[in-house]
């Protein structure tokens with residue numbers, strides 16, 4: 227006969243060979259794969275997953291012994307929110323980095339163009355001013371090329 | 381340090397974008413909520429203006445000064461600073477700060493050709509930034525300040541001929557704010573450039589906004605100054 231250990235009167239029912247399960251949640255939209263953190267007798271915690279329909283999986287058995295479908299849904303929702311937040315943070319960090327690099331390149335281009343002899347000597351201050359306030363590297367290069375082509379006439 | 385009272389409309393338009401955002405009622409609510417949470421010893425002791433006094437300046441350990449203001453009643457809304465300082469703002473508000481930084485810098489920083497956006501400060505009434513040097517980030521500065529009626533001021537110690545890092549009180553220059561936007565331009569030196577080292581501070585009786593940009597190249601800086609002067 228199978229012995230059952232009652233841990234929490236309402237929810238957690240463990241078999242002798244059961245493991246404690248934490249944060250069980252569905253991985254996919256179809257709710258076919260279950261993932262959870264499992265506490266082993268040596269005290270180690272491991273994240274494990276299994277197909278929900280796998281009748282031989284001790285993980286699936288323990289998850290559904292210890293948690294209701296609603297509780298698993300709650301953990302699923304919580305994790306998805308967390309993942310979305312993390313993705314948004316990572317996306318912002320990527321955009322910030324790209325923006326910084328773009329600005330650095332633009333200022334580098336301006337600085338180099340304004341230090342070129344042919345540009346520095348340009349008598350038309352509007353050209354150097356336009357280089358200073360240019361919005362893109364292409365604009366900087368085009369204006370610098372114009373200044374060089376015009377030589378001292380510019 | 382030179383004061384330019386007229387600024388060309390193109391620059392003012394970009395400055396107003398940031399200022400108008402800062403003065404939006406819901407933004408003010410968030411900013412003032414954050415400011416009220418912080419501890420300001422001078423303000424709490426009714427001594428806000430002490431931060432810009434010569435007594436305060438003399439009392440500082442000049443050799444151990446790190447370049448940053450020892451005390452500030454206000455907020456630096458530069459996105460990088462907000463991220464670093466871990467303010468109590470929620471994610472949505474940090475995103476708003478990010479957006480307005482990007483919008484402002486896309487116009488202003490690029491137009492000026494400035495490498496660094498050094499400061500985007502909001503000061504409430506009795507707001508201040510105590511004496512400091514910024515000697516940790518030497519360079520050519522363009523500092524734009526907005527004051528509704530001009531009831532605030534900037535102070536600096538003119539470093540011409542200075543041979544030590546210790547500020548000379550007799551060389552203090554007091555510059556009153558003017559209604560609307562004005563601009564201050566100058567080079568802030570490093571610890572070793574004693575004759576270019578600018579001790580400075582500011583105080584305001586009314587809400588005040590300051591945007592500062594740091595330019596490393598003299599020729600770019602001179603061109604901006606010339607353009608603003610031509611306004």
Ligand SMILES: [Fe+2]
Nearest residue numbers: 512513514580
């Ligand atoms: Fe400063």
